Amino acid sequence: MSDRRTILIQLDPDPQPSSFDRVVAIDAGVDEVFSYGSVRAEQVEPLVHGAIFTRGPEDLKRTAIFVGGMDVAAGEELLQRVLKSFIGPMRVSVMLDANGANTTAAAAVHAARRHLELSSATALVLGGTGPVGQRSALLLAHQGADVRLASRSQRRADAAATAVCEAVGSDRVSGYETYDDDTIGAALEGADLVISAGAAGVRLLPRDCWEDAKALKVAIDLNAVPPLGIEGIEVVDKATERSGISCYGAIGVGGTKMKIHKAAIRSLFESNDKVLDAETIFDLGMGEGGA
């Protein structure tokens, strides 16, 4: 049993590497966090080689890589570069959580699971083409739900729905165009669950719409900055009953998100070959209790 300190190498495309991700890494018990900001794709290889060429095979699992930052596309590019920089068994575990999208989506779907049998549920995801929305749709589809992925543009909604279907190997995700009360009402018709994952400060769902939705049992808003995406929900809602519906706000699911984030970080150090993305991060939440 080695007593080498655990090291997490934080790769962040933003100019200042996220303090949020650094604090969570420390609180997950990592001994040393190496934080790199303004990381460009071509800088990844030497940083990864520094991770894999310094410790012996039995200690490789005590070094890991975290890819974060505000820009999900940039984060995904960095992750691909990380994976390409490994040399056979010379590799370390790596986690992607750009903009907290994977841990946030996982926390939202775990909150829904407390109230619904997802394999027989119908879910509407508003703001479904964004990173959190797509990941929420993917996790819901993976759990067997019928998913309605909504956007203001039918074309973009369909494209994202197709991408999720291909990723999950499912045909139960469909694109919905929602731009007024009528189209929103139609998308909500028969849905058990609505998750709002749109841009900060944009109202996506008026109160009248969701209070009238007869099948609706759970409503989750992932925006922390007022006005929230779902009118009438508060950021601190956590299984709060409103008009007979269980409501969650961003802070209400924040505790679960944080537990999942820390569990994911800790799991990186169990072996040197993990690649944590949306689904594997969701699975880690299984043992972490509810919201």
Added chain:
Amino acid sequence: MSDRRTILIQLDPDPQPSSFDRVVAIDAGVDEVFSYGSVRAEQVEPLVHGAIFTRGPEDLKRTAIFVGGMDVAAGEELLQRVLKSFIGPMRVSVMLDANGANTTAAAAVHAARRHLELSSATALVLGGTGPVGQRSALLLAHQGADVRLASRSQRRADAAATAVCEAVGSDRVSGYETYDDDTIGAALEGADLVISAGAAGVRLLPRDCWEDAKALKVAIDLNAVPPLGIEGIEVVDKATERSGISCYGAIGVGGTKMKIHKAAIRSLFESNDKVLDAETIFDLGMGEGGA
């Protein structure tokens, strides 16, 4: 009692965050220092949110923020941004010590207190319009001294004196123009204390002037790079008697400055609502003994 590691987030507008401030933070016992350089005002909010959204209310006092750097104006702007980024009780303690100005001024005034009853003293501050000079004048006025704030320009001296009076709620700080032996002699007339806080390598006070000053009891020079501001003082002077006057050089007050700096860092972690600026940092020096 939480056992979470203490974290100090160092925000520095300079390209390379100060190694001085990092070493002092470590030696003050901080577990983890997150050092950010080239910090611009618009980058502050997400860095602060990473501090306040990651730990529960009872652990917020185990995270704190330090604003440093060579440029005092830039540091003050960052501090204002930090304060604006807090959300009600979601806040952490913060300290400003750009260019060491607050701790240096505090150390100088503490050295003077060992020899003088400041509430009845008259003090001349040379280089009084700079950051250390203004803060020294402010602390002296706060202790009840009559303060003569000197500059080569009467206009700038008056402006700084007015600013200090307004900050302290006092009318006992006056601007003095000093540019030759006569004007310096007039400013020194009747002064018990002189503090030289001018730019590095600029002689502000010839030996003849201060050796002739009959009332003078204490002379303090805060410049570490020869030639010093007060001719005849050595950087290592520490209550050294010269012509019957107690003299201090920059290294002579350095021990007190360091103790105050460390005490200030430690006090950040006592609660989550401290804002340490010149006066509060000075008060921390009260329990730290002499120079």
Added chain:
Amino acid sequence: MSDRRTILIQLDPDPQPSSFDRVVAIDAGVDEVFSYGSVRAEQVEPLVHGAIFTRGPEDLKRTAIFVGGMDVAAGEELLQRVLKSFIGPMRVSVMLDANGANTTAAAAVHAARRHLELSSATALVLGGTGPVGQRSALLLAHQGADVRLASRSQRRADAAATAVCEAVGSDRVSGYETYDDDTIGAALEGADLVISAGAAGVRLLPRDCWEDAKALKVAIDLNAVPPLGIEGIEVVDKATERSGISCYGAIGVGGTKMKIHKAAIRSLFESNDKVLDAETIFDLGMGEGGA
């Protein structure tokens, strides 16, 4: 006996400070690594002053400086700036290992010492004008070997040989021009040892040439990226017999390199006045066993 944490200040001219050097510092037991990237020469002085003005004389040896990065010339300039920034006894230990050149050359020459009496050996260094090549030549000359420093240009080979002779105070290093089988064969004639230290992916020595070299006993290739500089050697070779010659590849000497690197880091904290360059780093390897 102080219990202050040990601090290594890593100065790296590259945009992202080397993760390799950070991991090795941690594994050498350093408590805190301050990593600075994009370090320019004019930024060195304040960073050094932060190291020497913060801890008392008895604790100065618990802070040290490491200069690394890919660019050896830039690293040497930073080292010179570090040395100029010290003020008499106010100094800390410092190590230069830009691009791993010093530790790699030391590991290669230590591998050769396992098989040869260097004081009576003749050595050929291919790629001898590069940083690792020059340092290998220097260490071999220092051990008393006859050294043939080879390059594709006679002029550059001679210039580097002259520089090494002056550094060591020897006249036993000569420049060789090698560009085809005949010139390589001539350079190998009578050599006991060949070290290949050229650019990655460039073949410098065909298999026929070295298998025909009658005097040759040891062949060392320091390139980790295929094709290697010496045809027929494998990166993992470690005293591997090939055609009666003891062969080493880059990974084969990597264990020794790592031990030397860590021993060098640890030695920095034994006193506050060490300056570790090629020769002193080589000497540290004496107690570290073989490859």
